[in-house]
Amino acid sequence: MSVTPQSLKTLSRAWEPMSYGFLDASAKREMRRKMIKAVAVPGCQMPYASREVPMARGWGTGGLQVSLTLIRPNMRIKVIDQGADDSVNAASIRHFLARVSGAPTTLDTLQADLIQSRHRIPEEKLNEDQILVLQVPNPEPLRPVQPNMSVARQMHADADYGRMWLQLYEQIVRSGRVMQGASYPSMVNGRHVMTPSPIPRWDVPKLNMAQHLTILSAGREKRIFAVPPYTRVEPLVFDDVPYKVEEHHDLTCSRSGAKGFFMNEIPQEDGSSAYELSDSGFGVKHIQQGIGDAVTLGKTWYENGEMVE
Amino acid sequence: MAYVATRGGEQAIEQAERLFRAEMGEITPERVAEIKTALPYLIDRVMGEASLYDEDLAALALAQAGGDLYEAVLLLRAWRTTQPRLHVARPIDQGTLFTHRRISAAFKDIPGGQVLGPTLDYSHRIIATDVLEGARYIPAPVTPAATPAPAHQPSVAAWQAENDLVEMPGFDETAPEDIPDVTREPVLFPATRAHRLQSLARADTGATLALGYAAMRGYGQAHPTVNELRLCEAEIIVTHPKGTAFSAGRVKVSQAEVVSKKGDTLELGFAATLGWNEVKCISAATLDLNSKGAPKGSPTEEEFYLYHTEGVESSGFCIHFKLPHYVTFQSSLDAMRSAKKTSKTAEKTSTSKEPAQ
Amino acid sequence: MRTAPTPSREETRANATFEALIWSMSRPGRLRDLPERGEAQIIEALIDRECHVFCADPLLMPKVLETGARIAALAGADHVFLGMLTDLDGLKSLSTGSDLYPDGGASVVIRARLGEGSRLRLTGPGIETEECIHIGGVPEGFWSLRRDLIQYPMGFDVFFIDGARVLGLPRSTKVEML
Numbered sequence: 001m002s003v004t005p006q007s008l009k010t011l012s013r014a015w016e017p018m019s020y021g022f023l024d025a026s027a028k029r030e031m032r033r034k035m036i037k038a039v040a041v042p043g044c045q046m047p048y049a050s051r052e053v054p055m056a057r058g059w060g061t062g063g064l065q066v067s068l069t070l071i072r073p074n075m076r077i078k079v080i081d082q083g084a085d086d087s088v089n090a091a092s093i094r095h096f097l098a099r100v101s102g103a104p105t106t107l108d109t110l111q112a113d114l115i116q117s118r119h120r121i122p123e124e125k126l127n128e129d130q131i132l133v134l135q136v137p138n139p140e141p142l143r144p145v146q147p148n149m150s151v152a153r154q155m156h157a158d159a160d161y162g163r164m165w166l167q168l169y170e171q172i173v174r175s176g177r178v179m180q181g182a183s184y185p186s187m188v189n190g191r192h193v194m195t196p197s198p199i200p201r202w203d204v205p206k207l208n209m210a211q212h213l214t215i216l217s218a219g220r221e222k223r224i225f226a227v228p229p230y231t232r233v234e235p236l237v238f239d240d241v242p243y244k245v246e247e248h249h250d251l252t253c254s255r256s257g258a259k260g261f262f263m264n265e266i267p268q269e270d271g272s273s274a275y276e277l278s279d280s281g282f283g284v285k286h287i288q289q290g291i292g293d294a295v296t297l298g299k300t301w302y303e304n305g306e307m308v309e
Numbered sequence: 310m311a312y313v314a315t316r317g318g319e320q321a322i323e324q325a326e327r328l329f330r331a332e333m334g335e336i337t338p339e340r341v342a343e344i345k346t347a348l349p350y351l352i353d354r355v356m357g358e359a360s361l362y363d364e365d366l367a368a369l370a371l372a373q374a375g376g377d378l379y380e381a382v383l384l385l386r387a388w389r390t391t392q393p394r395l396h397v398a399r400p401i402d403q404g405t406l407f408t409h410r411r412i413s414a415a416f417k418d419i420p421g422g423q424v425l426g427p428t429l430d431y432s433h434r435i436i437a438t439d440v441l442e443g444a445r446y447i448p449a450p451v452t453p454a455a456t457p458a459p460a461h462q463p464s465v466a467a468w469q470a471e472n473d474l475v476e477m478p479g480f481d482e483t484a485p486e487d488i489p490d491v492t493r494e495p496v497l498f499p500a501t502r503a504h505r506l507q508s509l510a511r512a513d514t515g516a517t518l519a520l521g522y523a524a525m526r527g528y529g530q531a532h533p534t535v536n537e538l539r540l541c542e543a544e545i546i547v548t549h550p551k552g553t554a555f556s557a558g559r560v561k562v563s564q565a566e567v568v569s570k571k572g573d574t575l576e577l578g579f580a581a582t583l584g585w586n587e588v589k590c591i592s593a594a595t596l597d598l599n600s601k602g603a604p605k606g607s608p609t610e611e612e613f614y615l616y617h618t619e620g621v622e623s624s625g626f627c628i629h630f631k632l633p634h635y636v637t638f639q640s641s642l643d644a645m646r647s648a649k650k651t652s653k654t655a656e657k658t659s660t661s662k663e664p665a666q
Numbered sequence: 667m668r669t670a671p672t673p674s675r676e677e678t679r680a681n682a683t684f685e686a687l688i689w690s691m692s693r694p695g696r697l698r699d700l701p702e703r704g705e706a707q708i709i710e711a712l713i714d715r716e717c718h719v720f721c722a723d724p725l726l727m728p729k730v731l732e733t734g735a736r737i738a739a740l741a742g743a744d745h746v747f748l749g750m751l752t753d754l755d756g757l758k759s760l761s762t763g764s765d766l767y768p769d770g771g772a773s774v775v776i777r778a779r780l781g782e783g784s785r786l787r788l789t790g791p792g793i794e795t796e797e798c799i800h801i802g803g804v805p806e807g808f809w810s811l812r813r814d815l816i817q818y819p820m821g822f823d824v825f826f827i828d829g830a831r832v833l834g835l836p837r838s839t840k841v842e843m844l
Binding site: 018019022023024026027030047048049050051052053054056057058059061081082083086087088089090091092095118119120137147148149150151175176177178179180181182183198199200201202220222244246247248262263264265278 | 318319321322383384386387389390391392393394492493494495496497498499605606612616621622624625626627628629632633634635636637638639640641642643644645647648651652
C-alpha cells in the first residue's frame with residue numbers, strides 16, 4: 001500500500017491571502033460533517049466546532065459559517081435582518097460574503113439560491129433548490145425552564161418535555177393565552193422540540209412541510225440543527241387552545257399598500273401607529289409594481305392574511 | 310425600503326468604521342513595535358486569551374483595535390482559526406521550564422528556593438506624574454544576584470506527592486496528537502480535563518478573576534493556597550516528519566498550582582496559559598480546584614465557569630443586543646396586547662389607554 | 667484584500683460534492699449526481715485528522731491516510747467506507763451514537779446498484795408522501811439489520827453511491843421492502 005509520505009509541505013498548504021470563502025478546508029469539513037448529522041436527525045441540536053470568524057459572536061457567526069461553507073462563485077446570496085436587506089448588520093454580512101467569495105447578491109427572494117436571515121422567513125415561498133440559513137442566538141428551547149445545558153440535553157434524550165408544556169399551560173392560566181412571542185418552541189418530526197430561532201409566530205408554520213431546506217446555526221453556542229424539506233414542524237399547542245400568529249392579518253403597509261403580511265409597527269407622533277412590510281425586498285417589489293415596473297411577485301405562504309394549507 | 314436604502318446602510322457602516330479609525334490615525338510598523346516593547350504584559354494577556362503566541366500579531370491587533378481588548382482578541386482568534394494545524398508539539402515537563410519567577414506560599418522555603426523574579430508585587434503604586442511634566446522615567450539597573458537562581462526547578466507538587474501529601478492527577482497516557490483540542494471540537498460536559506484546562510487557558514482574564522474570586526470569597530468549597538506560581542519560558546519541541554526533533558522557539562508561559570486540604574491529603578488545582586498572567590492563572594487554578602462536586606449552577610461548576618469566562622463569546626453576545634430586535638419585540642407586543650384585551654373583556658374594569666409599548 | 671479569492675479545483679469539487687451530499691440527505695430516495703465517480707471526492711470533502719475512519723476497501727485506504735484521519739475499528743469510526751457490501755456480520759458494531767449525542771452515529775458510504783434490485787418504499791422527513799426506489803447490490807438482510815440497529819434518534823446515515831450518482835438515506839427514513 002503506497003502512502004504519500006507527510007512532510008511539513010504536505011501538512012501545510014500553498015500560501016494564499018485568504019481561503020476561498022474565508023474558512024479553511026478543515027473548518028468547512030467540520031461544518032459539512034455536522035450539517036449532514038443535523039439533516040439526518042431533524043430538529044436535534046448537533047454540537048460543532050464553531051470557528052471564530054471576523055465578526056463578533058452573537059452577530060450571525062453560526063449562520064455565517066454555514067453560508068461560507070455552502071458558498072460558490074455562482075451562488076446568489078440574500079441576507080436579511082428582521083426581514084430587511086438594508087439593516088446595517090445584514091449589509092455587513094452580505095458585503096463580507098460577497099467579498100470573500102465573489103458570489104452575486106440579490107434583494108429578491110425569488111432570485112436567491114441561499115438566504116441567510118436573522119429573525120424572519122421571507123413572505124414569498126421558497127422552492128426546493130433554495131436553502132434558508134437562520135441565525136440562532138440561543139439554540140436551546142428548554143433554557144427558560146432549564147438553564148443548565150447538560151440537564152437540558154438529558155431532557156431531549158428522554159424526550160422529556162413535560163416542563164415545557166407546563167410552562168405554556170401556566171401562561172394560559174395566568175394570561176389567558178400562550179405568552180411566547182418569537183422563538184415559539186416547536187416539535188420537529190414528532191421527536192425533537194426545537195426553537196425555530198427568534199422568528200415571529202407568523203413564520204413558524206412556513207417551516208412545516210416546506211419545500212426548502214432550513215439550517216439553523218448558533219455560532220456562539222456551537223450548535224447546529226436543521227429542518228429538511230417536507231418535515232413536520234408543529235408549534236407546541238394544546239388541543240383546546242389553538243396556535244395564534246400575530247394579529248397582522250388586517251394590517252396594511254403604509255408604503256406599498258400590501259395587506260395581510262407581517263408588519264413593522266412604526267409609532268407616530270400623534271400616538272397612533274403606522275405599519276410597513278417587515279419583508280423589505282417584498283415591499284420594494286410591491287412599490288415597483290405600483291409604479292408599473294415589471295416585477296415578479298412569488299407565491300406567498302399567506303394569502304389574504306391567512307396561511308395557505 | 311428601497312435599493313437606495315440598502316446602499317445607504319452599507320455607506321453608514323463604512324463611514325462609522327472610518328470614524329472609529331480616524332481617531333487613531335495611521336498604524337505604522339513603528340507603532341506596532343512600540344506597543345510590543347512598551348506593553349509586554351498586555352501583549353501576554355491578549356496572546357493568552359487569543360490562544361495564539363505571536364507578539365507582533367498581538368501588538369498589531371491591539372493597534373488595529375485601538376486597545377479594545379475584546380476586539381483585539383477576536384481579531385487574533387479569527388486569524389488563528391484559518392491557519393493550518395501543522396503539528397502537535399511534545400509535552401513539556403515542568404523541570405525543563407526556563408524559570409524566571411517561582412514562588413510558593415505554602416512553604417517558607419522550597420527546594421530550588423523562592424525566586425521572586427520580575428514583579429510589581431512589593432512596589433509602591435505611586436504614579437510617576439513628573440513624567441507628564443517632562444521628566445524621564447529611567448528604570449534603575451538590576452544588580453545581578455551573587456549566585457543566580459537555577460534556571461530549571463522541580464515542581465512543588467512533585468515534592469508533596471513524594472511525601473504523600475497531595476493527590477496528583479493520574480498520568481495521562483493520551484498521545485499528543487490525540488489530546489482533545491478545544492479549537493477543533495466543541496466542549497461537551499462533563500468536559501475532558503484537556504478541554505477544561507485549554508478553555509481556562511484562553512479564558513477572559515477579568516471573567517476568570519470574577520468567578521475565581523467568588524470561589525475564594527466562599528462561593529466554592531475549597532480555599533486555595535498558592536502552592537506554586539511560576540513565570541517561565543517553554544521550549545517548543547516539534548518533530549520533523551523525517552523524525553528529527555528540533556526547537557521551534559520559546560514561548561512565555563505562566564502556571565499556578567493551588568492546593569486545599571481535604572481530609573488527610575491536599576487537593577490540587579492547576580492552570581497554565583500562554584504569556585505571563587498571574588491573576589488569571591491563580592483564579593483559573595482556583596476554579597479547577599473547586600470543580601469537583603460543585604453544585605449545578607454555582608460559579609465553580611465547570612459548565613458555569615467555562616461558558617461564562619469565554620471572552621469572545623460573552624463580549625460578542627453582550628454587544629449583539631445593540632442589533633435591532635424589533636421583530637421579536639413586535640411579536641411579544643402582540644401577545645401582550647392580546648392578553649390585555651382578553652383580561653379587559655373579562656374584567657371590564659380598566660378604562661386606561663394602552664401604552665404604545 | 668480587494669478582489670475576492672477564487673476557489674481552487676479541490677475547493678470547487680469539495681463544495682459541489684457536499685452540495686450533492688446534503689441535497690440527497692435532505693431528500694431521501696432521490697438520485698443526485700456527484701461531480702465525479704467514486705468515494706475519493708467524498709473523502710476530500712468530509713475527512714481530515716479530526717475523523718476516525720473505518721475503510722473496508724484497500725484501494726481507498728491511501729486516500730484516507732492522506733487526510734491525516736485516524737484509522738479505527740468499525741465500532742469506533744465516525745466515518746465508514748464499506749465499498750461493495752458483501753456480508754453483514756461486522757456491521758452490527760456500527761456506531762449509532764448515544765441518546766445524549768446522536769451525532770455520534772456514523773456516516774456510512776456504501777457502493778450499490780441504484781435503480782435495480784429490491785424495491786423499497788421510503789417515508790419520513792425529506793419526502794413529501796413516499797418515494798419508491800430500487801437498490802441492488804446490498805446483501806439480503808441489510809434492511810432488517812438497519813431497522814434493528816436504528817433506535818431513533820440513535821442510528822447511522824448512509825450514502826449509497828453508484829458511479830457518479832448518490833442517494834442519501836438518513837436514520838430518520840422509514841424503509842419498507844415491497
